[in-house]
Amino acid sequence: MRHRDEHAQAQLTSLIGTSPDQLVKPRIHRQQGAASPSAGSEPYTADNFLDRRTTTSTLEFFYRHQLARERELVLPRVPVATDVLSIGCGWHPGRHLFPAATSRLVAVDANPDIIAGVLQTGVADEAHVGLAGHLDFLPRSSFDVVLYRLVLHHIVYKDALAPCLLEAARLLRPGGALVAIEPGAWHPVGAGLAFANRLGLGQKIHGTIDDVPLSPRALLRESTCAGLLPELYALTYSWRRLPPRVQASLGALDTLGARRWAAFLGHTLLLIARAPQHAKARTLRLY
Numbered sequence: 001m002r003h004r005d006e007h008a009q010a011q012l013t014s015l016i017g018t019s020p021d022q023l024v025k026p027r028i029h030r031q032q033g034a035a036s037p038s039a040g041s042e043p044y045t046a047d048n049f050l051d052r053r054t055t056t057s058t059l060e061f062f063y064r065h066q067l068a069r070e071r072e073l074v075l076p077r078v079p080v081a082t083d084v085l086s087i088g089c090g091w092h093p094g095r096h097l098f099p100a101a102t103s104r105l106v107a108v109d110a111n112p113d114i115i116a117g118v119l120q121t122g123v124a125d126e127a128h129v130g131l132a133g134h135l136d137f138l139p140r141s142s143f144d145v146v147l148y149r150l151v152l153h154h155i156v157y158k159d160a161l162a163p164c165l166l167e168a169a170r171l172l173r174p175g176g177a178l179v180a181i182e183p184g185a186w187h188p189v190g191a192g193l194a195f196a197n198r199l200g201l202g203q204k205i206h207g208t209i210d211d212v213p214l215s216p217r218a219l220l221r222e223s224t225c226a227g228l229l230p231e232l233y234a235l236t237y238s239w240r241r242l243p244p245r246v247q248a249s250l251g252a253l254d255t256l257g258a259r260r261w262a263a264f265l266g267h268t269l270l271l272i273a274r275a276p277q278h279a280k281a282r283t284l285r286l287y
Helices: 006-016 056-077 112-121 162-171 188-198 202-206 216-225 244-258
Strands: 083-087 104-109 126-129 143-149 172-183 229-236 268-274
Touching: 056 172, 056 229, 056 244, 056 268, 083 162, 104 112, 112 126, 143 162, 162 172, 162 216, 172 188, 172 216, 188 202, 216 229, 216 268, 229 244
Parallel strands: 083 104, 083 143, 104 126, 143 172
Antiparallel strands: 172 268, 229 268
16 A cells, blocks of 8 residues: 555564564465555655655654654544554554554555565554455454554545545444544645645655645545544644754644644644444534
8 A cells, every 4th residue: 555665664663673674474365356566556766855864863753753642642532442454554554553452453455565574573463465445355344443544645646535435434333433644735744745746746855756645624525425423633743854853842733733723734634533323423514
């Protein structure tokens, strides 16, 4: 689903203490007609303008803060999740949110190497090669949480959000929750990234052409159209490229992220969209 970039690998290495490239690849589940390794994302170029100017320590400072913010906002709002599906799981499918002691985590990704890696490290209980929006092999109403963690903003480069959100609605049990963590288009960095993409400079500036910040209004609209009941929050207002001292200063703004008027302007957005408890649920007003 996502390109296997050095930042995602650095996140997993810091958590499990070894490089993904050093893992022994176990047997994985490949569904009939499953995606090829490159099917889920566009090529990533490590030698780009922003990565040449960003240190590993700067990135790690941001990642630690973002993981903490995810736990801070998600855990009180999604307290029970026995069965979790992480779609486009990448190297870090969400164990910081849904630990093995309480949650069975099923991972899906287009890249067989990633699927092998998450099985080998134990960060997933079950894993399949597959594409978002095409997971017909998974039964209806079989998960308490469907997690899209930094995935949808790659998918929308070529495809619509609707099939992914409709699929999540199909897979969720009544009262279950879609949890999506994505970059926002209304933050100044998101707006700048979108402008660079329109100029055709995405590959040179940030390494890929399929990194598309998402409109918070579109996330709310599309999840409502899928029959889900959405809530929107801002996870962070800072940017991973800024010096850690500046990141820390901007981190003070994160306390505003649960306020509706401020959530739309987040750098990283959190969407929690719940499946109705009953068939005749009230329709939420669109933002």
